[in-house]
Amino acid sequence: MDAGMIRFLLRRIGQFIITFLAASFLLFAVTEFSPGTVASKILGPYAVSSQVDLLTEKLHLGDPLLVRYLRWLGIVAGVVENPLGDPTIGLGLSDPRGNRYVGNFGYSLMLKEPVVDVVGERIGYTVLLTLLAILVIIPVSLAAGVAAGVNPGRPVDRILSMGAVILTSLPEFVVAVALLLVGVVWLGILPGTSPMTQGGRWPLSLQLVLPVGVLVIASASYVLRIVRASVADTMRKPYVRTALLKGLKRRDIILHHVLRNAMIPPITVILLQINWLLTGVVVVESIFAYPGVGSLLLQAALFGDIYLVQALTLLALIVAVGTQLIGDLCYLALDPKIKLG
Amino acid sequence: MTRPRDHDYLPILKRDLADGKVSRRSFLRTATLLGLSAASAYAFADKVTGVPSEAQAQDAKPKGGTLRISTTVYDVKSPAIASTTAHPLIYSQVVEYLTKTGADNVTRPHLLKSWEPSADLKTWTLHLRDDVKWHSGRSFVADDVVWNLTRLLSDDVGSSVLGLMEGYLLNSVDTGKVDDKGKKIIRHELWDPKAIEKVDDKTVRLNLKAPQLAVPEHLFHYPAVMLYPEEKGVFGPGAVGTGAFTLKELNVSRNAVLEAKPGYWGEGPYLDRIEFVDVGGNEQAIVNALISGQVDGAFQILPDFYPLLKDNAALQYYQVTTADTSVVRMNLKNKPFDDAKVRQAFRLAVDPVKANQITFGQFSTPAEHHHVSPIHPDYAKLPEPVRDVEKAKALLAEAGYKDGVDVELVIQQNPPHHLRNATALTEMWKEAGIRAAIKVVPNPQYWDVWMTAPLGMTVWAHRPLGVMNLALAYRSNAAWNESAFANPEFDKLLDEAEAIPDPKARSARMADIEALMQREGPIVQTYWRNLISFYDKKVVGFAMHPTYMVFCNELAIKS
Incomplete structure (x- = not known):
């Protein structure tokens, strides 16, 4: 790895830390204006005020916002113990890793489990769904997008482009309900x-069919349109015309010259789709x-x-920064003219 | 051991049932409350009324199989602070209550063999069953009950049982300290050191500071399960209980798996295994899971989905009439609700029958603005409230609001029928000059302001007796008195009603209370909702419970 690349990576990590600190503080501040206190959320609406006050006192929730934020950062950094896990408080919360470790995001107030475990379990399922969706989205959208892009204005292009426009316009919940109606009812x-x-009675593989199907329909049609536009644009470039005039086979021109150059915009879109699939498939x-x-x-x-x-915000940040980084590296590989700036 | 003496009122009650002066339901409820065993009460009622009880008519149930029920799978580490009726679905199969209110709304002894109230209803002697053992093999004894009840009533634990029982078991103590915001720090303590008294290994006595009829019902409040003291109040997989099942696996927000425990002291279990499956908060997903047979039944189904499921040949429809409701409550600390005339105008301006029809249609019954349901044994029938817009306008003018009033009605985002009810009411109010803007807020935000908002709509769960809701919500300074209603006459009437075991005499007193609520009370109440669900027809023994409880030890699956 050359020095330029190391500087580039360090800069990206620095940007990530600053973004994380700003985002997490903003979230803390916004939560200050959101309904309910931590204590009232733990005890529920029917606890009387003396009970809520007592828990607030035990957890030091009356401290100023900045103090609580710094304490939370301390807990994440493993410097400060998480008071929620104190057995004397009697909430029954426990973390097998203890109350002080690096990466301690505390307990989910909703699920009463360590955040690390909750997210750890869920992320596995999300990665599985993302992988399966991407494995279908990329070949389908690339094949159909290239087929449409190299035949602009022809019936194959019109059918694929029109189909993609219709499917892109359908909200996910409409597609989901339609598939449910057909496949289930x-x-x-x-x-x-x-x-x-x-x-x-339903194996895991069949449980994945409908969610993957909806994601593929929602995402592949969009990526298809980007691929189609990029390929069609590249096909009009002078070097393609030159290659044709030089007598190169159309197939070879598409495979060796058009695809490589047409892939930069779709890669950006595909990476954004991965970003969405990993953190935003609500x-x-x-x-x-x-x-x-x-x-x-x-x-x-x-x-x-x-x-x-x-914790989920941090995860989204990591995924966003990670996919951007991968995108930059892909651009470098595809087009040597691009430099690390 | 000598048999406990029957309550003085029991012979009169039996005679009244024979003479047709009290209904079978009222008889069963009051007789069991007064300490008659459920079996004896049913046998007597069957003999007198000639109607056999369902329990006797049931065939032998098949054994084996796994039952899957869709519900929200919450964390249940600390049942004492459970805050929804979905929490006990899991833990109540393992750890049990001293009493049990059935789907028929009658409360019976459960871990108790019987209870015995004094004539003044201030001393309740609880007799524990002799045959109950913890899963560890140790007998269930009075020390377990004392430990659990004392713990539930402690400020430190944070249980809603405290709010329920503080009126008759606790004193509020001003610590003399104030918090950061200058608010007095109040703590609670048992009103008497012997308030919860162990008499012997199998007997506990509750010595109350005020008469209370609903002690057995309160012992079935959903956090009030008997936990194994050695586990210090923490529940989880493998936790020791007295129930028919043991918790094998708990994945919060995903699923919970329970397995039958051999040697259960009561009925069943017939099933080998229960799985509670969480399909998220999306109501449509619950219906989808039912249709595709992924679950055998659901915690509840919203009436909106009834048309979709009613013709499904594999599913059985279940419904129960309940005292579950939502009330529009006016907070008396805020103008214009400090004036009784304004409050009455708000009631007179609406038609409860129409509002009920718009809100729920066939799945509810109209209410009468007093928070006592026709299914409560202490309900008194009053003339139905009639909409009178002119009188409402006149009352507003008398109160000094001749141009009407502008108010904001705060409602929760969920359940969705709140918005339907609020819309119906606000449209009707308009004609009387009551201009109400509806403010929909996320549920947590509502619970932040439910005690203070000038005008809000609050859900009140089913409770078996009318006096229970009134005591919790409207007695001066009650823990959950969200309207700041403080009426000495109401308090006096309620005190008297709570001390009357006779349903006839109590309903006469309730008539006074209900009339007072309609005249001066702080609520506009237009519906009582039914709860509905669907279960696969292969499931045997299910009955929809008015508080969503499912007694899995009584359920079986037909092959």
Whole structure:
């Protein structure tokens, strides 16, 4: 790795830390104006005020915002013990790693489990869903996009482009309901939800069909349109015309010259799709009861589960920064003219 | 051991049932409350009324199988601070209550063999069953009850049982300290050191500071399960209980797996295994799971989905009429609600029958603005409230609001029928000059302001007796008195009602209370909702419970 690359990576890590600190503080501040206190969320609406006050006192929740934020950062850094895990408070919260370790994001107020465990379990399912969706999205959208892009204005282009426009316009929940109606209610060949639990009459593989199907329809049609536009644009470039005039085979021109040059915009879009699939698939996960981080983020936000929202925000930041980094490296590989600036 | 003496009122009650002066339901409720065993009460009622009880008519149930029920799978580490009716679905199969209110709304002894109230209802002697053992093999004894009840009533634990029982078991103590915001720090302590008294290994006595009829019902409040003291109040997989099942696995927000425990002291269990499956908060997902057979039943189904499921040949429909409701409550600390005339105008301006129809249609019954349901044994029938817009306007003018009033009605985002009810009410109010803006807030935000908002809509769960809701919500300074209603006449009438075991005499007193609520009370209440669910037809023994409880030891699966 050359010095330029190391500087580039260090700069990216520095930007990430600053973004994380700013985002986490903003979230803390915003939560200050959100309904309910940490103590009242733990005890529920029917606890009397003396009980809520006592827990507030025990957890030092009356401290100023900055003090609480710094304490939270200390807990994440493993410098400060998490008071929620103190057995004398009697909430029954326990973390097998103890109350002080690096990466301690505290306890989810909603689920009463260590945040690290909650996110750890959910991220596995999200990665699985993302991988399966991407494995279908990339070949389908590339093949169809190239087919449409190299035949601009022809019937194949019109059919594929029109189909893609229609599917892109359909909201995910409409596609989901349509697939449910066909697969579950009419044909009865697929399960109506995907909780990814075994033991029922539906194997895990069939539980994945509908959520993956909706994601593929929602995403592939969009990527297809970008690929089609980029390929069609590249096909009009002078060097392609020159190659044609020089007598190169159309197939070779597409494979060796057009595709490589046409891939930069689609890669950006595909990476954005990965970003969305890993952290933002809220509708599909909710409709199909899929246990991923998207539905978890929605539940956590609605509940006001500050510690879980913080951890999921960090996760989203890591994924966003990570995909951007991968994108930059891909651009470098595809076009040597691009420099690390 | 000598048999406990029957309560003085029991012979009169039996005679009243024979003479047709009290209903079978009222008889069963009051007789069991007064300490008659459920079996004896049912046998007597069957003999007198000639109607056999369902329990006797049931066939032998098949054994084996796994039952899957869709519900929210919450963390249940600390049942004492459970805050929803979905929490006990899991833990109550393992750890049990001293009493049990059935789907028929009658409360019976459960871990108790019987209870015995004094004539003044201030001393309750609880007799424990002799045959109950913890899963560890140790007998269930009075020390376990004393430990659990004392713990539930402690400020440190944070249980809602405290708010329920503080009126008759606790004193509020001003510590003399103030918090950061200058608010007095109040703590609670048992009103008497012998308030919860161990008499012997199998007997506990509750010595109350005020008469209370609903002690057995309160012992079935959903956090009030008997935990194994050696586990210090922490529940989880492998936790020791007295129930028919043991918790094998708990994945919060995903699923919980329970397995039958051989040698259960009561009925069943017939099932080998129960799995509670969480399909998220999306109501449609619950319906999808039912349709595709991923679950055999659901915690509840919203009435909106009834048309989708009613013709499904594999599913059985269940419904129960309940005292579950939402009330629009006016907070008397805020103008214009400090004036009784304004409050009455708010009631007179609405038609409860129409509002009920708009809110729930066939899945509810109209209410009468007094928070006592026709299914409560202490309900008194009053003339139905009639909408009178002119009188409402006149009352507002008398109160000094001749141009009407502008108010804001705060409601929760969920359940969705709150918005339907609020819309119906605000449209009706308009004609009387009551201009109400609806403010929909996320649920947690509502619970922040439910005690203080000038006008809000609050859910009140089903409770088996009318006096229970009134005592919790409207007695001066009650823990959950969200309207700041403080009426000495109401308090006096309620005190008297709570001390009357006779349902006839109590309902006469309730008539006074209900009339007072309609005249001066702090609520506009237009519906009582039914709870509905669907279960696979292969499930045997299920009955929809008015508080969503499912007694899995009584359930079986037909092959």
